[in-house]
Each structure stands twice: as C-alpha cells, then as structure tokens.
Amino acid sequence: MRIPFNLLGLFLVLNLVACKETTNKETAASTEVKTTEVAYNIPDSWIQDRVAKANKRLNATEAGKVLWSAMEAHGGLDKWYGNGYLSLRFNYEPVDGKGIRDSYQTIDTWSNKARHNSITDPTSIFGWDGKEAWVKAKDSTSFAYDTKFWALTPLYFSGHPFVLDGEGVNLELLPKIEFQGATQKVIKATYEAGVGSAPDDYYILYVDAKTNLVSAIKYIVSYPKYFPNGGHAPEKITVLQGTTTVDGIVFAKGFKTYWSTNDKDGLGEYITKISVSDLSFSPTVEENFFSKPEGAKVLMD
Template sequence: MKKFLQLLIIAITISACKNDPKSPISPSEKNDSTTIMDTDKKEIITTSIYPESISKVFEAHGGIDQWHKMNSLSFTMEKPNGKEVTTTNLKTRAELINTPTYTQGFDGKTLWVKEKDNIDYQGKPKFYKGLMMYFYAMPFIVGDDGINYKETEPLVFEDKTYPGILISFEAGIGESPNDTYVIYYDSETRRMEWLAYTVTYGKEQESQDYRFIRYNNWQTVNGLLIPKSIDWYEHDNKIPTEKRNTVEFTDVILSETILEQSQFLRPEDAKEID
C-alpha cells in the first residue's frame, strides 16, 4: 500500500509538470512576436518584440500598437519653390511627393518622376524616396522588421546626458542597409530628443560621419506624439554644435484610412527611374 501511494504521488507530480504553462518570454530573451494563451481564463497575452529601452520610447510617444493601426500619413513642408506635400501608405510604403515643379511617386515597385512646366528635375529620386517620411515618422519607423537594436554611448549636449540606442539593419533591408541611426532620448520623459544618422548612398562600406537632428517640438495626432518641426544641427567629432536650419510640418494627417493605390501609379508622361 505504501509503495502504491508513492507511485501515485510521483504520477500526480509528473502530470502537474506537464500541464504547467510556460512562463512568458521576456523581450531580452526573444526578438519575435510570442503569443501565450491561458486556456482556463481564455486570455491572450502578446509579449513585446522590442528591447525595453526602445519599447519605453515608443510608449512615451503613444505606443507602437497605436502606430500599427495607422495606414496613411501626409504632411506638408515649405520649400524655396513652394509647398512640398508627401503622402505615404504606411503599410506598402507607396509614396507621392508633390511639388510646384515636379511630382515623384513610388507604387511599391516602380519609382517615377513627372516634371512640370518643362522644368528639369535635378534631384536624386532614389535617395529622396521615403527620406523625409522616415525622418518624420521617428521613432516609430524604427519598429520595422529587419532592424537590430543595441544600447550605445550616450550623447552629452549642453550638460545634459541622453541615453542612446543604436539602430542597424539586417542585410538586404532597404536601399542602404549599411546606414545606421542612433536615437537619443530624455531619460526622464523617455521621449526621443535626438537622431544621429549616417548616409552611405547604398555603398557597401559603413560611414562614421554622423549627422544630427533634434526632435524637441512635438504634436499629438490620433493619439501619437509626432514632430511639429525638427532642427538640423552642425556637428563636430560626432557631437552636435549649433542649429543649422528648421523644417516645419503642417497639414499633418495620420489616419487608419487606406489610400487608393491608383494615386501612386506612374502616369504615362512620367519618367520611370531605374
């Protein structure tokens, strides 16, 4: 009888171990989406797919989940030749940049430029495609797939220290996967304060020539804290020095509305960019 009771206790213990739910995986242990279901309570918990540092920055700006609900973004910048309006499908990254002298478009596959009033377009369409949208959509845009995060040396500016998160890309991601970014944030508010970035123009070698943008003028649109303006700074030895110029954003629309794909398609009289 005593032996039977011992065997019964062992069997119950093994059964309990088999039915014991696994503990949630922390962001530091796993870098992809993990869903855990409690079958008794019928609750679903999705763990964060981001490291804690960048997750808190996202939260300070309204949350990455809220950002993922958005499907379209539009904003206007005042340029020397007039207003430049950028419209983007946030899911496909189709884009339309409309100016008084040209329109540049990308339908997800084809990049094109349509000149107006016989004025030759002198820009670099491949370089400019998605550029201002990328700067504008910080910090959420670095929540894309294929991005790596690493804590890096802080930035010290005017006696204040800003912790840094180094952003790099996996091979084959984007037009310039060797570009790197560093987000510097306020340690108290967790809001993004600076962006340092390199430009490789698609070249294989990495660059250490960091340029700096300051983000300290925010507005709330659809529950998200996004830039009202950003400041480019001069720099010396990887440190920002003095403000060079300010870019303001007006007529901002950040919406769950899905834009018609037809507006991004190349017109017959537009030049396709190889």
C-alpha cells in the same frame, strides 16, 4: 536614408464618389476627383500580430526596451499602424539655400509607399510604389534632387521611433549622455546585409530618460548611388523642435540639423532647417494612388 523592401499590403476597393481631402490648399487644387477610393483596411488582427511580434522581440533586449518605451511615449505602434495613411508637408531648407526640398506627401506606413506633390508646382508629383520609383513633372527643374532617394526620406525623420520596428534591425544600447540639459538613453540601430537599399545606414536615437520621447537623431547617408565605392557622408545630428500630437501620435514640428562633432552636445555647424506641418491621418486614398500614373517616368538605379 533608406527605401525599405516592400511589406505585406491589403486593400479593399469601395465604390464611393470622393477624393482625398488634404489640409494643404496648394496641393488640393491638383487633386483629381476619382470615383473610387482604397480603404486602409489592414485587418486589426494583422496589426495586433505585428505589434505583438515587435513587442516580444524588442523587450528581449535592453536596447529594445528603450525603443519600445519610446514607441509607447510617441503614441504606440498599434496606433501608428491603425491610424491609416499619413500625410504631411515636409520643408527641407539647407541654410546655404541650395537643395531646398519642399513637398506635400502621403505615406502608407504599413507597406512603405509614398507619393509627393511639389509645393511650388502641385501638378508635379513623384512616388515610390514599393517596387518602383516614378516621377511626373513638366521638366527637370520641378525636382532638382534625387526623387527616388527622397521618396521615403522624410519618413525617416518624422517616423521615428516607429520605423525601427521591423526585423533586420539590430539595436545596441549605448551609455547614457547629457544632451541640452537632460539625461538621454541612447540606442544605435544598424541593419542586416541586404535590408533596404542602404544597409550601411545607421541611426543613433537620443531618448529623454524622463519622457521617453525622442530628442535627437544621429545618422549617416550611405546610399550606394551617392557612394558607389562604399563609404558614407559625415555623421549628422538632427534635433527635434517641439512636438504636436495628431490622432494620438506625437510628432516633431520640425528639426534642426547639424554636423556631428565631439564637442559639448555634439552640435557642430548648423546646416539645415526642417519644418513639418499639415500632419494628418486618413483611412482612404484614391485607387492606385501610389502607382505610377499615366505619363510618368520610372526611375532606374
């Protein structure tokens, strides 16, 4: 998974008395009331320009056309960016019970920033501000995993196919396959050198030939901190588990992840269940919401 480079951001500070409301009761208790909010005031012209460039670039290749059709089926790239800040609960549960990661998070989809609250301890938080990863927790047990790596990882599950719209993404059209009884168009996404923190990552998307919705995603983890001498973890495949539509965007309600094999459907050992809930978009967040709060620790490489 990846922590992408920072993109363009523009925010307008409004003098309002409000706080960001969430549908998650456990995290609502930890939300501090602020006297200002930052609006998601990305100009429509910026969004239109970005979408137009992606449209032109993607529709110049057969692989890109498949990705663009998937974006349209999932609600459209313009709506993805125009809806504002995305919030969701992402509960990652390995079947062996080790390494559970359950947090409620808000993501700036425009510039790839994120802030997470622990579900079990909502006062414990971590995030990525576009330049630095930070964490503020009562002790090391609050997040028994690499929060820098995880800050944007859920976006690279729930954000497909939209997260592949940027420059520096190379697409390859692979042969169609039959997967779980349906014909799939298949595209592979790789990254140019120097793009993001793990440019050796790749994703292989299965796109249903009839609906153009993403059915499954193959991927590897090549995060250099985990593989300082190069290489990557074995390939996995995650299968979408039903869909829900929020403000016009089609999301998976969950995923089942398996080791990838060459057997029928390519599904090996079932290793992880992921539940996605409390999905919403919001036009505002608290001022400096994604920035390192007082008392937080900056995470170094």
